[in-house]
Amino acid sequence: MGRPPLPVGTYGQITAKRDGSRWKAWCKYRDTDGHVRKVRCWADTKAKAESKLRERLVDRQSVSGQIKVNTKVVVVAERWLAEFRDQVELGNRSGTSLDTYEHRWRTLVKPRVEGLSIGELSAGQIDRVLQGLNKEYSASTAKTARAIISGLCGLAVRHGALKTNPVRDARPVENGKRRRQSRALTADEVLDIFVKVDGDETARRQDLPDIMRFYGGTGERTGEAIAVRWEDIDFDEKVAWVEGNMVRTKADGAKINGGKTRTARRGVALADWLVTMLLDRRARVAAESGVEPQELTGWVFPNSIGGLRETSNLRRDWRAFRERHGIGDWFTPRTFRRTVATLVTDALPAREASDLLGHSRVSQTTDTYVGRGSVSRRPAVVLGVLGRSNGGTKGAPRSTDDTV
Structure with missing residues (x-):
């Protein structure tokens, strides 16, 4: 006879073990819908870890009923996080977002509201919390806290405990610091980086030359390039298919998800020089593996033992390369993504760059990724027509800039 199920609102045995440098405690809990999670x-x-788990279980047990105006904010928050x-698990939200929300709630937001009921969480109270976090930490931290508080207040609205979401009436979180311009490389700067990385023995051992070229030729996100497999590259059509993005979460560890946006899965056309580089790499790896190049499968840029490369390790190697060559801390894998956005939008409509980068909005490409600050002659060429108008200065020489 099988083991009887856990009663609703109860949990099973708590287990704990080491998880890297930390301890993880877990147990099975039967929710009000009958599902065991x-x-x-x-x-x-x-x-x-066990103490924190017991606290969460107590909070979880208390969220089984209807949320009312006198329900504690901490109870509503735990219920909102449980829904998140x-x-x-359904694949509708990001595990990395969950990790961020749980950490910010536990360390920053909860201590500031844990004595309040949801009915006492007024717009003024929320405003004081957010502005305090902005002043003490950063606008980014305060905006994350705003998203958390807005989420749990929205849950309270759906239960009828609040009539409106008070976060809407709190002041916007303003960034007091001037936003740093996107830094993109010129074509000559990219080639100079390639020369440096080719001549760096440590960088070659860490596979940085090919990785940097792939970033420079595709503009892919850090996790997308790590997740590319030989099966994803169509050498006949000269296209690399982006099928996922490498992420690491506390719950699942390292995994490949479906991408950051609905447009993340896409085909990236490859320049001839990049196809040649990838063909040479495939031939070399295939020879080492004892297979035909066309039969090669697996990660294109694996770690030293052939497994999935960690983004944290790549960034560590990147920082070390940067320091060895005296390059500023602005130079990250994303710099190549900005460079691709800038070079493409300088020559083609912004939609082309947006599609290439997998952005859901063209404005994200132009506002966030296109490097600024370079002086273009193209506007002056366009405005040259004003010097040839009837109202222009008599005898003014005709502009020779006739093409854009």
Whole structure:
């Protein structure tokens, strides 16, 4: 006879073990819908992980009923996070977003509101929390906190505990610091970087020359390039298909997700020089593996033992290369993405660059990724027509800039 199911609102045995440098505690919990789900917590010690898990279980047990005006904010937040976890499991939300929200809630937001009921969480109270976080930490941190508070207040509105979401009436989070311009490379600067990385023995051992060229030739995100497989490259059509993005979350570890946006899955046309580089790389790897190049499968840019490369390790190697060659900390893998956006939009309609980069909006490409600050002669050429108008200065020489 099978083991009887857990009663609704109860949990099973708590288990704890090391997870890297931290401890993870977890157990099975049967929710009000009858489904049994894992509840997990991480901490620096076994005892802290188990204690944190028990606190979460108490909060979870208290969220089973209807949210009312006197329900504690911490209870509503745990229920909202539980719903967010369900959406992550369904693939509708990002696991990295869940990690960020849980951490910010636990360390920054919860201590500032844990004595309040949801009915006491007024626009003024929320405003004080957000402006305080902005002043003490950053606008980015305050905006994340705003998203958390807005989410749990929205849940309270759906339950009838609040009539409107008070976050709407709190002041916007303003960034007091001047936003740093996007830094893109010129074509000559890119070629200079390639010369430096080719001549760096450590960088060659870490596979940075080919990786940098792939970033420079495709503009792919860091995780997208790490996730590319030989099966994703159509050498006849000269296209690399972006099928996923490498991410790491506490719940699932390293995995390939479906991409950051609905347009993330796409084909990226490859320049001839990049096709040649990839063909040479495939031939070399195939010879080392003892297979025909056409039969080669697996990661194009694996780690040292052939597995999935970690983005954190790539960024570590990148920082070390940057320091060895005296390049500023602005130079990251994303710099090539900005460079591609800038070079393409200088020559083609912005929609071409947006499609190439997998952005859902053209404005994201032009506002965030296109490098600024370079002086273009093209506007002056266009405005040259004003010097040939009837109202122009008599005898003024005709502009020789007749093409754009």
